[in-house]
Amino acid sequence: MAFQVVSGRVSGATWCPSPNFNARPVGEVISLLVVHNISLPPGQFLNSYVEAFFQNRLPVDDHDYFKEIHDLRVSAHLFVDRKGGVTQFVNLNDRAWHAGVSCFEGREQCNDFSIGIELEGTDEIPYTDAQYQALKQLTLAIQSEYPRITSERITGHSDIAPQRKTDPGPAFDWEHYRRLIS
Template sequence: MTIQDFSIKEHRLTAAEQCLSPNHNERPDGEISLLVIHNISLPPGEFGGPGIHQLFTNCLNPDDHPYYREIHQLEVSAHLLIDRHGQVTQFVPFDKRAWHAGRSCFDGREACNDFSIGIELEGTDDLPFTDEQYAALTGVTGALMQQYPQINPERICGHSDIAPGRKTDPGPAFDWERYRRSLAGN
């Protein structure tokens, strides 16, 4: 996938499945200038189930897995999820504030949700991400940088970069060099 495979209209990625999360609100000043890469799997270490969608839409059943009892009441979201097959789901329009970063700081500025877009990759810190995920992420990133020019390669980071000590994702299995090379060639 390349940037040509993705377009953004009315702050929505046209190639993405749309699954609106209630967990968002208005950005304080409309700024979109940072891209934050995350990883998630629900249950932890398992892929392909409905858990992530259910979490982001407040429908996670605490009886479906012991771990869900700890997290089912969280109100969290991301703008996008890229699953292991490279399929993209959008939960929050880009002009809205998704609840993905929590306590965070980038370049001396706190509350990164106010000005960032959050992309979740289905995965874990220690398992390699798929070729399809890197291809989709590269295409999506290119479209985002074109639509929101304040996002540039220097303003793309991991959750661990903006919440050090609290978060570890996207983790050591995420190949930053590969991703940055693919952006440069896109």
């Protein structure tokens, strides 16, 4: 599926608005794409917990892990499930809360100038072809709308927060992904 970005919304993505966002600093130019992974509970896929988490509706009694994270207020712009389905939580022109304490090429607070895409997965479990295809189409649409996001300005969460984060992890095939978007 080919995606298109119109006024910060991705055509073809399911809209599931998160309250966890705010305005980017005035004059900020979007110039970075950050790839993440998430699964809730860890290692479990194709349920509605990620959506609930990003909407602050995580049912804490459904899993012990949820008790640890239910107070967090986080979001990503986009989420790609194992089947390649895409959900959008935050308008791309707004600042999602995905990177946390982060630094790219000497610039801190990456949320100010980045778009965050979460892949449903873990550091160790290979991602699906459907996810790579959706990520490819999303990346190309995003780069078309935000031309400062060059291939050199696409990175993993682990690269901008190396002391805190490991995602998208060794299971993510950067070489394959970079071939797809070249």
